[in-house]
Amino acid sequence: MSHAVPLPAHTWPQLEPGWVWLCGAGPGDPGLLTLHAVNALRQANVVIYDALVQEAILEWAPQAEHIYAGKRGGKPSAKQRDISLRLVDLARAGKRVLRLKGGDPFVFGRGGEEAQTLVQHGIPIRIIPGISAGIGGLAYAGIPVTHRDVNQSVTFVTGHDQSGNATGSLDWQAISKGSQVIVIYMGMKHIAHITRQLIDAGRSLSEPVAVVCTATTPEQQVLETTLGTIVDDIATSGLEPPAIICVGQSVLMRQVLDWQGMAEGQAPRDLDPLGRGRPAESA
Structure with a gap:
């Protein structure tokens, strides 16, 4: 050897x-x-x-x-x-x-x-x-923070300020309009406030969201949901921090890129989750 x-x-x-x-x-x-x-x-x-x-x-x-x-x-x-x-x-x-x-x-x-x-x-x-968990943790969940069919920008934000309260200094209107994918650190405690801000800023209720808890460890759990249902889904899931929350169409790539699931014998759920029809090998 x-x-x-x-x-x-x-x-x-x-x-x-x-x-x-x-x-x-x-x-x-x-x-x-x-x-x-x-x-x-x-x-x-x-x-x-x-x-x-x-x-x-x-x-x-x-x-x-x-x-x-x-x-x-x-x-x-x-x-x-x-x-x-x-x-x-x-x-x-x-x-x-x-x-x-x-x-x-x-x-x-x-x-x-x-x-x-x-x-x-x-x-x-x-x-x-x-x-950083916002990149590595999502990669372990099969979610790329950038994908050329999805986004040319990604914004990383924190879910609370120095006092532990919901972050009041963020311009959610600008973030919502300016970034196709939003990655939220430490956001579970204030998820109701955060989702309300994003929806009020124009993000769709049906927009895909993933919550990745205890990322990259054997205890990793992933919740796939939407902006409209995430608050209830977290409440019923029993998930707890630490967690990374990803908002945007790149979450759909988990349907084909869940490499940990594939290692356990699971087949991809959708080979073209974005519905773009472009073969993977095309330029």
Whole structure:
């Protein structure tokens, strides 16, 4: 049996004492870690991680102290300022600090706030991007966020503001008219408000919507619904966050691109869900 040749050690950056690396752990599946993330996990002696980081990912850092930071909607969590200042204290103590965040640290992950605090206190940092759930999670559900027969734009929004209330600063009229596909993070709590805004802005009651819960993990669940029925469907489904919600015609592509279902022997439900009639191999 052949073995993969290891990458040369000199190609990887070194996590030095007193540094903090802010790293995206991806949407859940440990296989979606970047190589830079694995390199960081293997060097850190302190890992501060969020609730959405899978335990299997932490197993890449058996040598490190693991500190739980929470950051799960509706669950007990440390205050953001306390987390940021603890990173400062650990770095000043000479630790090799890895701040591990679900998804990508700069996509609704407060990574920018933590990085800003570290820089203000003179702590050297490195940013390691991760696969965001709004892209990777939907891909695991068989939903491409862009498809040339569907959309030339996609908008990513958050379902709540800093206080946890429905986001009041978003111009739903502009979003509705300007983006064919809308991807909503952390939107289940305020889904009634969000759908009402989109419908009032002109989106159709029959527009396809998918809710992907616990994306990319063995517990992943996908609800296919519409703007007109999503509130009732979520209520009766028993689904719970974390979830990504996708609004738009690209949701229909799951009918042919549900690759996990096909791996279990399910046949595609519709080879041309968009009804465009263009052969897949055409230019």
